[in-house]
Amino acid sequence: MELSQSGLKKNINFIRKKLSEGTRLSCVVKANAYGHGIPQIVTMLGKVGVDHISVASAYEAEEVLEFRKAGTDIMIMGILYDNDIEWAIAHDIEFYVFNYERLKLVLEKAKKLNRKAKVHIEVETGTNRTGMTEEYFKKALTFLKRNNEHITFQGLCTHLGGAESLSSTFRTEQQKERYKNYLAECKKRKYMPVTRHIACSASALVMPETHYDMVRVGVATYGFWPSPDVYYQHLQSVSKMKDTPMSRIITWKSDIMDIKHVPKGDFIGYGTAFQATHDMDIAVIPVGYCNGYPRGQSNRGYVLINGRKARITGLINMNLFMVDIGDIPNVNTGDEVVLLGKQKNNTINVSSFTNYTQLLNNEMLSRLPTAIPRKIVR
Template identity: 65%
Template sequence: MVKHSSRIELNQIAYKGNINFIRKKIGEKPILSSVVKANAYGHGIEVFVPMAEKCGINHFCVASSYEAEQVLSVCRPDSHILIMGIIYEEDLGWAISNGIAFFVYNFNRLAKVLEAAKKVDKKAKVHLEVETGANRTGMQANEFPKALSYLKQHQDWLIFEGLCTHFGGAESISNQFKIDQQHKRYKAFLKICKERKFLPEIRHIACSAAALAMEDTVYDMVRIGVAQYGFWPSPDIYYAHLHQTNKKSDATMKRIFNWKTDIMDIRTVDQGEFIGYGTAFQATQEMKIAVIPLGYSNGYPRALSNRGQVLIHGKKAPIVGLINMNLFMVDITHIREVAVGDEVVLIGRQKNNVINVSSFTNATQLLNNEMLSRLPAAIPRTVVK
């Protein structure tokens, strides 16, 4: 197999530590569902899912039937998959026949689900997503009673597996009034279920932020995305945790992701010469530069031109010039005995130095999720201990 220009390593031990920390926060009873949408937040579904299963995870949330198929191709037979987003009508039968659950967020979809279930001769696992204030997807309050009646009437084919909603901004303390309002509205939907003596098997509303900071939002399942990958959803959630635990700091959650490449070439540049496209960087002295074989087409943000750094021999090497589509250059004048083929760390640790994802996001104004999920699926991912 030919070699890719970069590689991603996922740390199994760090991930286990993250799961243990989250489990301690939510308790033993709730299902911990691993959210692996956006190619497992850039970590790679095919590699990450078996890695998660080794840590006791057997439930996965995705954003589409396409992602569900990816998970299904690598997960154990006893693992569960839940589609939170788009599932086309023509894919309903496929999902039902494979035991894949999915959100239903409008009443009219239920008839199509019933039809598909009968066609494949298997019960459909339905999670009613209700509108509580995020105003993205979610069944409106006026449709909910008839949806319940429909599910109850067709229990031979439709399983009322879940009742859920999505918080719009739980990571920010400034949104707390909105989250409280959403939770109150969710309880009103639950009350209707109780009054009709028709309850879902699984109640779930908590994302990473809510699960870590709002104990009352933890019901039968939590949907954990960014936290399992070692990132606090926001500074607000981190400080809320410190307040709850009476700690001054907590480094329990660790990044599981390391991104590496190798030096492609080394060049000497004379004083006064420009490096790369245009005139963005001019050498003020004779310089030694290393050419790095990836660029913005590989997910490395162009906004880090003349701003970012990489690690070589454990030392920080600043980017000089513009980041190209598939190349960029770094200054190695201050680093001794560098050779072509030497390891370059783009994100991660090398000796005593670290480059965090925040080094990217602070400079580029990208969210952690946004930066990671943009990484091409073609970059090979491997699990290391």
């Protein structure tokens, strides 16, 4: 896999132009940076001046810690086990707290280390995953104010459960109002968080009222629109029929493992999924579902060879699959094969996978194994 530094820079510049003045950008690198690779993406983000990284676990935070640029803050938005709290505090890592009882353990660990914990209180506004309800949030505010020498009220946050969809506008509006009510309680108590944040990629791009002090941008970092609705709203805002202000930064390549001639009537691969209706030449590609290549692409998907599309013939195997090269001249063993990305004037998009396999963009990307080598290119 090749990761484009210039493509990432283009995306970050575009996102920053969308943000309100003074709003900080936090880039989300959960799920191995949406399949792109945490070590590579964190290194690349440091080169474009991103100084806040969001992750889903302590495991991911530890990896970011190794590759981040000095001065970059790390925030854990998801699971943090009890025995990792002390580690997070010791390494100055910010983390969500969505259960009131946990604050007591955080306090205990902060006192033990004689170091302040940086806590983001996640509140429930309608997504109903994690987040304190109003009753527990009030108790949490009292607790934080009483113990502010040991715990920093680093953030007040929530997650919008449908910001990418126009059909969910009523729900998003309700969530925004509920969040304002939590903020009002903070003002009433005269105890405000350092950072207010609720925006994901979708709301960061099209809802400036959600920007507050920081936005948490995931899929847009990598050049993907959160949804068609968000893209169309962007087009309306710039009065254009089409626009390409972001770039996909990932290209996934392999090469031809072998070339075979298949006589008419023979089957290709396992079972009877594909039978040659004429004499065929096929190329064998050393990639399979163990590499995250979806089996649903069997007899449907395409790869690029010499800039032309070659259709997959037969079932995707664990470690390889075959493609029809009958209409492509001058194909040789070892030639480059593009599985995802551009070759000459043709492109294989992630959507070509998701259309056939019913995988989300995020799902497809996050399944790509860490074992695949990833290289940063210009």
